[in-house]
């Protein structure tokens with residue numbers, strides 16, 4: 001990353017003494033000015049503004065300072081200890097929500113819900129559906145409940161460890177399961193994750209190998225007609241694809257596809273039953289991603 005020129009730091013200082021603290025994260029004076037404006041709107045005194053700017057200098061995420069993040073048309077509350085919703089998740093959730101038939105009373109389950117962003121957006125855009133939102137973290141459970149009540153969106157938050165083999169027995173069947181699981185392998189976490197994420201976002205939300213994908217195949221698949229799981233890399237898509245393709249029973253029953261994000265990264269592995277379901281999933285997922293199986 002190029003160093004910030006001393007002349008840029010001096011120019012920022014001459015505009016506002018707090019502005020240079022924002023330059024390492026924002027990189028340009030115009031971006032820093034925009035961020036300062038947002039911080040000033042949140043704070044009640046100049047002292048508080050300077051404190052927040054100093055936190056940003058130490059890579060503290062802006063969303064934890066502003067306490068919110070836009071997610072589609074919603075503004076979702078964010079708190080330290082719960083993952084900040086990402087644009088990649090927002091992108092596939094918006095696409096999926098708009099494909100689900102608005103007239104149908106769908107049963108939707110969002111696993112690893114965090115702030116509840118995915119569950120809340122699906123329910124907001126498809127109000128006839130019933131949406132359950134599960135997370136094992138007490139902080140996430142509290143935050144998703146708070147988000148649901150402050151946005152006045154009626155979803156059902158549940159505190160549950162989804163890797164527990166008995167967890168699916170506690171819930172009804174669903175039309176579709178969505179999930180953005182922890183998927184950054186331990187081996188790449190230190191090297192490939194930004195300092196801000198490493199220092200301030202919860203590891204429980206980030207670090208994972210294939211356990212959530214195998215858990216889908218071993219337990220949750222029996223509870224649903226379709227699934228949409230976020231991934232961090234293509235190998236996680238192919239893991240699901242190969243395990244379904246290599247199992248004669250699953251292979252007959254399920255279609256599997258991959259979705260790439262606007263940055264051309266593998267972002268979602270999805271699947272749906274070929275037949276005998278309440279919805280024509282073939283039509284819902286047409287053009288959503290590339291079918292592999």
Ligand SMILES: C[S@@+](CC[C@H](N)C(=O)[O-])C[C@H]1O[C@@H](n2cnc3c(N)ncnc32)[C@H](O)[C@@H]1O
Pocket residue numbers: 082083084085086089111112113114115116117118134135136137140160161162163164180181182183204205206
């Ligand atoms: C990558 S975050 C996703 C949060 C949110 N869905 C989003 O997209 O911003 C993963 C979430 O999974 C939760 N989690 C981790 N292990 C879990 C488990 N065994 N059972 C249920 N939730 C779990 C974490 O607490 C975290 O909120």
